[in-house]
Amino acid sequence: MSHANAALTPRARLRLARLVVESNWTYAAAAKMFMVAPRTAKKWADRFRAEGVAGMDDRSSRPHLTPTKTSQQVMRRIVDVRWRKRLGPVQIAGQLGVPASTVHAVLTRCRINRLSYIDRVTGEPIRRYEHGHPGSLIHVDVTKFANIPDGGGHKFLTHQQSKRNARQTARRTGDRGDRAHQYRPRIGIAFLHTVIDDHSRVAYAEICTDETAVTAIGVLRRAVTWFAERGVIVERVLSDNGSAYRSYAWRDACAELDIIPKRTRPYRPQTNGKIERFHRTLGDGWAYARLYQSTEERNTALPGWLHFYNHHRAHSAIGGQPPVTRLTNLPGHHS
Numbered sequence: 368m369s370h371a372n373a374a375l376t377p378r379a380r381l382r383l384a385r386l387v388v389e390s391n392w393t394y395a396a397a398a399k400m401f402m403v404a405p406r407t408a409k410k411w412a413d414r415f416r417a418e419g420v421a422g423m424d425d426r427s428s429r430p431h432l433t434p435t436k437t438s439q440q441v442m443r444r445i446v447d448v449r450w451r452k453r454l455g456p457v458q459i460a461g462q463l464g465v466p467a468s469t470v471h472a473v474l475t476r477c478r479i480n481r482l483s484y485i486d487r488v489t490g491e492p493i494r495r496y497e498h499g500h501p502g503s504l505i506h507v508d509v510t511k512f513a514n515i516p517d518g519g520g521h522k523f524l525t526h527q528q529s530k531r532n533a534r535q536t537a538r539r540t541g542d543r544g545d546r547a548h549q550y551r552p553r554i555g556i557a558f559l560h561t562v563i564d565d566h567s568r569v570a571y572a573e574i575c576t577d578e579t580a581v582t583a584i585g586v587l588r589r590a591v592t593w594f595a596e597r598g599v600i601v602e603r604v605l606s607d608n609g610s611a612y613r614s615y616a617w618r619d620a621c622a623e624l625d626i627i628p629k630r631t632r633p634y635r636p637q638t639n640g641k642i643e644r645f646h647r648t649l650g651d652g653w654a655y656a657r658l659y660q661s662t663e664e665r666n667t668a669l670p671g672w673l674h675f676y677n678h679h680r681a682h683s684a685i686g687g688q689p690p691v692t693r694l695t696n697l698p699g700h701h702s
Contacts, residue, residue, distance in 0.1 A: 384415035567693035
């Protein structure tokens, strides 16, 4: 297909060439009719004589020879420094003695011009994957958020005010903390068990008081039921190597639900990257989005935010559409 600014399409080139070759038009006359230069008319006429109709097709503008192209040896050195030291083009250019523009061109060609494209642990380009249909794989994990003292916490208030609120909340709940260490009030932790479908990114979450195997299994059962109500049959579940997910109870529960349990490689959370990224979105969009006066107020806001995330929030990884659009379009599920 010709580019947007092309003066001639393959069909127009053929008509021009035939006027010159078969109808004996001059180059100038044919060029005037198609509003191009005479040398352009000559080029297509010569190509028609040599190659026929096939010669009218588009060709790559890439040169046959590029004697000034960066050598493979220099490219390997640039990539090696990028992976090992995570330096920018200017710093790499200073170390290797090549122009910074050359370094940037090599990094772009190798698709590692942004550090976000490189795995933080291995230094290798990130390899993304996606299962082919909803339910083929779900990711499960637990993230923790500190409970909010009555009146608000330190994210939006001063340190002194949040400390006073925490003391009053701890006094009200009967837990005054450890007096041996400058009176540190304990207001507790919320354990958020999250489940996300690999293909659609549809998410399910529950706020619990612990992360034991019994609690994790209960969340899994309810999540499977929740997905089934939306036409999704869960086939596999991917978790990290937490004690709850390594337990025999978790294995037996998965067998009962006819789900294949899988775990990530130790010390490599990138394997479960979709749910790790969801946790960041969850924190920005819900947990730390505004000033909450209490833990209860924040907990009450979670179902509404999850509905917004699943049904209305544009997701960049799935073409700017909400996650629910990748599920079966059952009545009432996309509103």
